Amino acid sequence: MCNAPVLAMSDFIQTFHVETDASDTGIGAVLGQNGRPIAFIIKALSPKQQTLSAYEKEMLAITFAVRKWALYLVGRHFIIKIDHQSLKYLLENKIATLAQQDWLTKMMGFDYEVRYRKGITNKAADALSRKPHDIDTGVTKQ
Numbered sequence: 001m002c003n004a005p006v007l008a009m010s011d012f013i014q015t016f017h018v019e020t021d022a023s024d025t026g027i028g029a030v031l032g033q034n035g036r037p038i039a040f041i042i043k044a045l046s047p048k049q050q051t052l053s054a055y056e057k058e059m060l061a062i063t064f065a066v067r068k069w070a071l072y073l074v075g076r077h078f079i080i081k082i083d084h085q086s087l088k089y090l091l092e093n094k095i096a097t098l099a100q101q102d103w104l105t106k107m108m109g110f111d112y113e114v115r116y117r118k119g120i121t122n123k124a125a126d127a128l129s130r131k132p133h134d135i136d137t138g139v140t141k142q
Contacts (some may be wrong), residue, residue, distance in 0.1 A: 008036035022057035029065035
């Protein structure tokens, strides 16, 4: 037997996890606990946002998700899981540019820990960030 994939109820005693990813055309994020999803976000990028670097798109995904789920996250320690190693450095408050300072300002008031994970293990957020025709389903067209 298998279990149906359903959203879990949030437990404010447990640690929340925010997984994010960005593609050329969109951002995706998953809010979860104990390996179970609580909520998902999908957002298409504007034409201007599509011109941002991969680094900037990834940071946009993080700040968008954290602000969207602020009611779950404010006042609690949570973990941000990212697949972009250099953002871990930035989010640990190593500011280099004005744009980075602006992003970190949006993260003020949140108690978070950043963990890097390889992109291959970030499947849900990765899939959410892409247009349907960009996702590799493993099915080939004849």
